[in-house]
Amino acid sequence: MAFFFVALTTPHAWAAPDAIAGKDKAQLCAACHGENGVSSIPGTPHLAAQPPLSVFYQLLQFRDQRRKGGGMEAIAATLSEQDMRDIAAHYAAQPAPPAHTGGDAQKLTRGQQIAQQQYCSSCHGAQLQGQKHVPRLSGQSTEYFITQLRNLRSGARADMDGTMASAARSLTDEEIEAMATYARSLP
Numbered sequence: 455m456a457f458f459f460v461a462l463t464t465p466h467a468w469a470a471p472d473a474i475a476g477k478d479k480a481q482l483c484a485a486c487h488g489e490n491g492v493s494s495i496p497g498t499p500h501l502a503a504q505p506p507l508s509v510f511y512q513l514l515q516f517r518d519q520r521r522k523g524g525g526m527e528a529i530a531a532t533l534s535e536q537d538m539r540d541i542a543a544h545y546a547a548q549p550a551p552p553a554h555t556g557g558d559a560q561k562l563t564r565g566q567q568i569a570q571q572q573y574c575s576s577c578h579g580a581q582l583q584g585q586k587h588v589p590r591l592s593g594q595s596t597e598y599f600i601t602q603l604r605n606l607r608s609g610a611r612a613d614m615d616g617t618m619a620s621a622a623r624s625l626t627d628e629e630i631e632a633m634a635t636y637a638r639s640l641p
């Protein structure tokens with residue numbers, strides 16, 4: 455994995471990511487991820503305002519079959535790495551998904567407490583907005599959040615370096631639901 459990060463941070467021959475080209479290339483993603491990266495299908499993630507490195511990295515994971523789900527392996531296999539970078543730049547430039555503050559206030563407060571106790575923000579950012587290769591969680595669909603966190607906990611979804619798996623290991627289903635409610639409430 456060290457090699458991977460070196461490869462990402464060392465200047466290379468590829469062209470700079472092009473968000474305008476990315477918008478065009480993202481046409482085939484809109485049916486599921488929404489016109490501007492805000493999906494209306496439960497369980498399908500919002501991509502709007504995701505850190506570009508996170509989207510790029512997840513597409514590589516799908517392409518290489520290290521992550522599976524939603525038919526994304528086949529879709530990612532059709533993209534070049536330049537396509538992935540352009541698309542990632544496009545989604546990063548979109549307005550964040552709307553925050554949902556409605557719902558169970560008790561769950562929300564509980565979620566906030568757990569997020570603080572478990573240091574989720576040390577990687578995902580103070581507002582869980584994501585950074586570098588770490589995905590944005592704020593505003594994310596609760597169905598998607600819950601499924602992914604359970605899969606990361608069980609190992610059904612392998613993560614890049616095991617840090618997320620160990621962060622998830624001790625979480626109960628109830629705690630995961632509370633954190634999903636909290637994350638969705640953040641702008």
Ligand code: HEC
Pocket residue numbers: 479480482483484485486487497498499501508509510512513522523524525526529533541589
């Ligand atoms: C047929 C519906 C569909 C289409 C079309 C589609 N996706 Fe997806 N995508 C999904 C689903 C469902 C998931 C969640 C997969 C899972 O459960 O792990 C997903 C996950 C992702 C993720 C992971 C997000 C995260 O937060 O980890 C990225 C990135 C992504 N898709 C990018 C794209 C791009 C780029 C395109 C177009 C080139 C695209 N998708 C087309 C359904 C789709």
Ligand code: HEC
Pocket residue numbers: 499569572573574575576577578587588589590591599602603612613614615617618621622633
């Ligand atoms: C040590 C850094 C770190 C900590 C601490 C951490 N995460 Fe993560 N998280 C990551 C990384 C990196 C990923 C991407 C994993 C991958 O696919 O390789 C991730 C992925 C996720 C995902 C999947 C998001 C998506 O778009 O697919 C969820 C949900 C999540 N984390 C929730 C949490 C919660 C809740 C906490 C606190 C209990 C937490 N994380 C703590 C680094 C961290």
